[in-house]
Amino acid sequence: MADRVTPGSAAARALYPITETTIFANHCAASPLSRRVTEAMGDWLNWWQLHGGRDDLERPFDAWRQNFATLIGAQPQEIAFTGNTSEGLLLVANGFPWQAGDAILTADGEFVANVYPWYQAELQGVEIIRLPLRENVLHLDQIETALRDHPNIRLVALSFVSFLTGQQLPLAALGALCHQYDAYLSIDAIQGAGAFPMDVGASQVDFLSAGGPKWLMGPIGAGFFYCREALLPMLRPRHHGWLSVDDPSRYLDYHRPLSETASRFEPGTSPWLSLVGLNASVKTLHEVGIDAIAAHISLLGDTMRQGLTARGYELALPDDVLRGGIVAFRHAERDATTIVQALDSHHVTTSAREGWIRFAPHFYNTVDEVERTLALL
């Protein structure tokens, strides 16, 4: 019997050929693919090459929806397939029933993907309120004060984990706060989904969007969107296409009602090949267990932070702030890009953003790899 795939184990590393050549710690950019992902996609392509589209083609969409739903504590009928994070955020920005005078609360330091969609709402007279960070950190009390001072805030739009600092927002506390002040909550989850547990039901998250290529370790081209079931009638599908309806196989009935599930947000054929790969990856993440993955990533992050502090590097976040999988750091005298390039020349992959170096390992990385990286710094 094959060895169990556990965080940092030989079995885990064997799934990722990149471990043979590289210390890869850039999952905040795009993950390398596992053997299982490329095999699943290869099998699918080979099958397609031999058979093409057939009426009896198996369509495993329900199982895939369940896969994503389990990841975030949702129901499969609350999941729509997308091509990336932005599509999900735009579904909210363009479909929410805005009224002039409404406001959206967001924060400085958000990745641009969670900025431009809200300008669509601004065009409809919606105000955008952007909270400043305090020493790189967004505090819940800032959000509470804003919600109290601006009763017109209808939506809070934030990232689960910051792409830049790695700060993780406590979703349960955030969701409770939003609902206390009658605001809806939209989460850009791409920097955390697959690495840290989420429970959209318990946390009262209303909308959630994530692309597959980062911590979900899928190929480029697929992602998912979650809409709380009770809000499906409220969020108008602006891209109403032939697959948005109930039973699209009634081809000549041109007045089908909208699907009662989140599939109403899928106008046409989904990015099938990328979804094959992404689902193979999500299955592996479930097999390892998101709690175990989170604990392992946190251990690697703590080890890195301690070593960086000992070497005189500055960390973006203080110790008492909840973190995701990104350790962001910098050096007083050496610029971030130079350090990233120096690491790269030793086959350690990281990335530089806005003067910070991001070190972002996943479940197959090891403490030994962290220590070898530190030795280069």
Ligand SMILES: Cc1ncc(COP(=O)(O)O)c(C=O)c1O
């Ligand atoms: C927080 C965040 N959201 C979204 C994205 C990417 O958006 P999309 O999946 O639409 O390309 C990134 C990519 O770096 C990100 O860091």
